[in-house]
Amino acid sequence: MPSQEFIRLALIAGTPIALASGAIGYFIVLRSQVFAGETLSHVAFTGAIAAAAAGIDLRFGLFAATVAVALLLAALGDRAMSDDVAIGTILAWILGLGVFFLDLFNHSSSGGNGITAARTLFGSIFGLSSQDAKVAAVVSAILMLAILLIARPLLLATIDPRVAAARGVPVAALGTGFLVLVGIDAALTTQVVGALLMLGLIAVPAGAAHRLTANAYLALTLSSTFALASLWLGILLAYEIPTLPPSTAIVGIAASIYALAFIITAGHSRRLLPKVDVQPRLGSTARNVQ
Amino acid sequence: MNPSLTWNLVSDVRQLFVYPFMVNALEAGTIVAVLAAVTGWFVVLRRQTFAAHALSVMSFPGASAAALAGIALPIGYFAACTAAALAIAAGSRTQHRRNPAQESAVIATVEVVGFALGFLFLSLYGGVLESLESLLFGSFLGITSTQVLSLLGIALVTLALFGVAGRPLLASSIDDLMARARGVPVRLLEVSFLVVLGCAVGATAQITGVLLVFALLVAPAAAAQELTSRIGLGLALSVTIALLVIWVALGLAYYTNYSVGFYVSSIAFAVYLAARLRRRFWHRDPRGINIETATVAA
Numbered sequence: 276m277p278s279q280e281f282i283r284l285a286l287i288a289g290t291p292i293a294l295a296s297g298a299i300g301y302f303i304v305l306r307s308q309v310f311a312g313e314t315l316s317h318v319a320f321t322g323a324i325a326a327a328a329a330g331i332d333l334r335f336g337l338f339a340a341t342v343a344v345a346l347l348l349a350a351l352g353d354r355a356m357s358d359d360v361a362i363g364t365i366l367a368w369i370l371g372l373g374v375f376f377l378d379l380f381n382h383s384s385s386g387g388n389g390i391t392a393a394r395t396l397f398g399s400i401f402g403l404s405s406q407d408a409k410v411a412a413v414v415s416a417i418l419m420l421a422i423l424l425i426a427r428p429l430l431l432a433t434i435d436p437r438v439a440a441a442r443g444v445p446v447a448a449l450g451t452g453f454l455v456l457v458g459i460d461a462a463l464t465t466q467v468v469g470a471l472l473m474l475g476l477i478a479v480p481a482g483a484a485h486r487l488t489a490n491a492y493l494a495l496t497l498s499s500t501f502a503l504a505s506l507w508l509g510i511l512l513a514y515e516i517p518t519l520p521p522s523t524a525i526v527g528i529a530a531s532i533y534a535l536a537f538i539i540t541a542g543h544s545r546r547l548l549p550k551v552d553v554q555p556r557l558g559s560t561a562r563n564v565q
Numbered sequence: 566m567n568p569s570l571t572w573n574l575v576s577d578v579r580q581l582f583v584y585p586f587m588v589n590a591l592e593a594g595t596i597v598a599v600l601a602a603v604t605g606w607f608v609v610l611r612r613q614t615f616a617a618h619a620l621s622v623m624s625f626p627g628a629s630a631a632a633l634a635g636i637a638l639p640i641g642y643f644a645a646c647t648a649a650a651l652a653i654a655a656g657s658r659t660q661h662r663r664n665p666a667q668e669s670a671v672i673a674t675v676e677v678v679g680f681a682l683g684f685l686f687l688s689l690y691g692g693v694l695e696s697l698e699s700l701l702f703g704s705f706l707g708i709t710s711t712q713v714l715s716l717l718g719i720a721l722v723t724l725a726l727f728g729v730a731g732r733p734l735l736a737s738s739i740d741d742l743m744a745r746a747r748g749v750p751v752r753l754l755e756v757s758f759l760v761v762l763g764c765a766v767g768a769t770a771q772i773t774g775v776l777l778v779f780a781l782l783v784a785p786a787a788a789a790q791e792l793t794s795r796i797g798l799g800l801a802l803s804v805t806i807a808l809l810v811i812w813v814a815l816g817l818a819y820y821t822n823y824s825v826g827f828y829v830s831s832i833a834f835a836v837y838l839a840a841r842l843r844r845r846f847w848h849r850d851p852r853g854i855n856i857e858t859a860t861v862a863a
Contacts, residue, residue: 304669310672359612363779367776370830371829378823479670479674482673482674485666519685
């Protein structure tokens with residue numbers, strides 16, 4: 276099976292993307308910012324359509340749009356955490372803009388838009404070019420490195436922003452920087468599994484890891500492992516069963532892992548915040564209360 | 566058909582009502598605006614916009630499953646929405662408490678599974694992606710009068726439910742613990758709110774598109790809650806804003822080449838932004854729902 280060129284490219288591009296998405300996803304879940312992540316994936320859709328309408332390189336549109344909106348989301352959120360109501364209105368507007376560009380594209384050129392739309396919505400991991408694979412591998416390696424570099428302060432800033440601030444951690448700047456990383460990851464993942472299923476690689480493995488362990492570093496590792504397992508098994512499954520779209524297979528595996536984690540932890544009572552060596556825990560849950 | 570805008574507003578408005586499809590669209594838009602504004606007010610109050618978004622797209626797997634199985638479409642999406650609402654309600658609590666991290670993770674899981682299944686059913690059914698596009702973005706100008714009637718039915722049932730359960734729902738949204746202490750069945754309310762929300766939004770989205778419902782659901786209610794902390798006034802404002810947004814958007818879409826969804830979401834976003842900026846620069850006091858008056862009212 277790896278002898279097939281499209282499978283080889285899918286694995287080359289998919290492996291680093293899955294690892295990076297799993298790691299970033301854990302922080303997204305921990306910070307309850309999944310909705311922001313989802314919005315960024317829709318931005319990737321709108322960005323791609325806009326780029327197609329303007330006739331510029333698709334990838335440039337994707338990255339520019341997601342980073343810009345990541346900055347906007349960070350500016351609107353309080354204390355660099357997310358504000359789901361603001362995100363909701365932005366999401367609706369982004370989708371509206373997507374429709375606008377789709378219309379524009381329809382007027383400027385005939386046909387082809389359905390394919391662009393379908394590609395950005397559902398991705399095509401079996402249709403990557405070798406250049407796509409290279410870009411994906413390089414960018415996600417950089418992402419992975421960046422997330423590992425900021426992991427410790429980000430963890431502290433997430434679990435207890437006040438203590439982190441008192442210790443001199445730049446909480447707001449970290450939050451903004453993190454959202455930008457999510458934006459870049461969204462742009463990248465969208466090309467592989469599509470805008471609609473991006474969360475399948477980002478939030479679902481991370482959600483399972485978050486359920487299973489309160490140890491943050493173990494959870495990070497688990498999350499990346501689950502994402503990778505979902506991708507590999509999904510590709511294998513989709514290869515064996517031709518009627519099964521690869522995106523569906525990947526998400527199916529990820530969701531099964533989440534369901535297993537749900538069943539395993541169902542009866543247990545345990546703390547769901549990771550332990551960090553911080554003594555005062557004042558206010559750590561205050562932000563969870565609306 | 567080639568309508569053009571003139572300086573005569575009266576004749577412009579009269580032109581809007583010339584074609585039956587436009588009358589249907591205006592009627593449907595009005596019903597959806599009222600329904601979405603009231604439902605959305607509770608969604609915004611409970612900070613459940615992500616759940617609302619996930620539930621609104623559940624009509625996609627529901628409809629494609631029904632198409633594949635050869636059963637009636639409404640059965641498909643009501644089943645899908647109910648299942649999704651139950652899954653979200655089950656997964657978002659750990660140790661009887663809302664856990665924001667797990668809540669967002671489980672909502673995302675439900676949503677992607679919905680999309681993945683929908684995509685699978687669609688490819689098994691052999692349908693084209695056209696139907697997905699029209700589901701997401703709506704084909705608002707092709708609404709029949711039968712669909713208007715069914716929208717009206719959905720809206721009336723949902724609003725009646727809010728009439729019955731509105732007060733306890735409000736109490737539990739504002740102060741979960743207090744409501745529980747007073748004997749309000751908080752958990753039951755939470756689950757039923759999600760189910761009703763999912764069914765109402767999903768059924769509406771089937772006709773008008775997910776985008777349109779979601780834009781009308783969140784932005785007007787969020788703007789209203791930025792503007793006032795009073796409950797009755799807030800609900801009225803939310804409905805008024807939603808109605809204005811949909812009417813202006815339909816009018817603009819009629820006279821130009823671009824779709825209703827774009828106008829609705831852009832105008833709604835502009836209104837929300839204006840309300841937010843007004844609070845920021847005019848009234849520096851942080852507003853939210855006034856907890857004392859709300860609990861007394863409940």
